[in-house]
Amino acid sequence: MVIMPFTQDDQVKYKALYLQTARQYVTNLQANLTKLSGGETKDIIDTLHRDSHSLKGQSLMMGYQAVGSLALLMENIFRAKTEKTLDLTTEIITELSAGVKEIGLCLDEIDKNNKELDLNSNIEKLKSLTKVS
Amino acid sequence: MYLMKLLLVEDDKFFREFYSTKLKEKGIEVVTAENGEEGLTQLQSFTPDIVLLDIIMPKKDGFDVLTEMGKMQLLPQIPVLVFSTLGQEKDVEKARLLGARGYVNKSFFDFDKLYSRIIELSKK
Numbered sequence: 001m002v003i004m005p006f007t008q009d010d011q012v013k014y015k016a017l018y019l020q021t022a023r024q025y026v027t028n029l030q031a032n033l034t035k036l037s038g039g040e041t042k043d044i045i046d047t048l049h050r051d052s053h054s055l056k057g058q059s060l061m062m063g064y065q066a067v068g069s070l071a072l073l074m075e076n077i078f079r080a081k082t083e084k085t086l087d088l089t090t091e092i093i094t095e096l097s098a099g100v101k102e103i104g105l106c107l108d109e110i111d112k113n114n115k116e117l118d119l120n121s122n123i124e125k126l127k128s129l130t131k132v133s
Numbered sequence: 134m135y136l137m138k139l140l141l142v143e144d145d146k147f148f149r150e151f152y153s154t155k156l157k158e159k160g161i162e163v164v165t166a167e168n169g170e171e172g173l174t175q176l177q178s179f180t181p182d183i184v185l186l187d188i189i190m191p192k193k194d195g196f197d198v199l200t201e202m203g204k205m206q207l208l209p210q211i212p213v214l215v216f217s218t219l220g221q222e223k224d225v226e227k228a229r230l231l232g233a234r235g236y237v238n239k240s241f242f243d244f245d246k247l248y249s250r251i252i253e254l255s256k257k
Contacts, residue, residue, distance in 0.1 A: 014147075014151060017146075017147055017150060017151070018147055021145070021146050021147040022147075046191075047191075049189070050144070050189050050190070050191065053218065054144070054145040054147075054148075054189075056218060057145065057148065057218040057239045058145065058147040058148060060218070060239075061148075061151075061239055
């Protein structure tokens, strides 16, 4: 992925806004993944898709490739679900929840130390389970 | 005195605030809408020089907005640039077929390019 991140000024200026909105998406994703255990609805899946899509977009724009990459994979998983090419098994939902939790920890690391965690193992596990890339 | 009036239809708060601020700094008046339904309501109250339109949104997505704008015969006079992100190539093509004049990739940020594109399209 070729990314043209912000200038340093923009990064500093918009970091707080990014963290605020990204953390809200993490909260929403966790809540909706939990709701899935009570039964899937189109609304829940659509919201999961939109939220992972938005989280991806703003993360990549800020230059946060790890969060962006995992969010992109999640977006593609939810899109596959809406297109009925994938079923969300309990195992997949569990792994998605683990991934969202890791994104939350990554945001904390970005906040404190301005760097990301390595999210590759979450990405590889999800790819392996879902065959989505 | 603003250069032009732009309608930004975008559900994500981060992008909405970022693009509003950046465009206003360039002398563009920005009216925002948080979803497609609000965007269409705004289009009933004023005619923007250009629309920046996200695709994936709640309460009418970008495709719905383009379809409605087509029915309202707004597309010949109001250019629409759709926002896309990585992985949305098919969506961009669908938006073009519905009348969008072009797209801006939010993931690969280049504000100067966006600004030039806005100026170029709004003059046609």
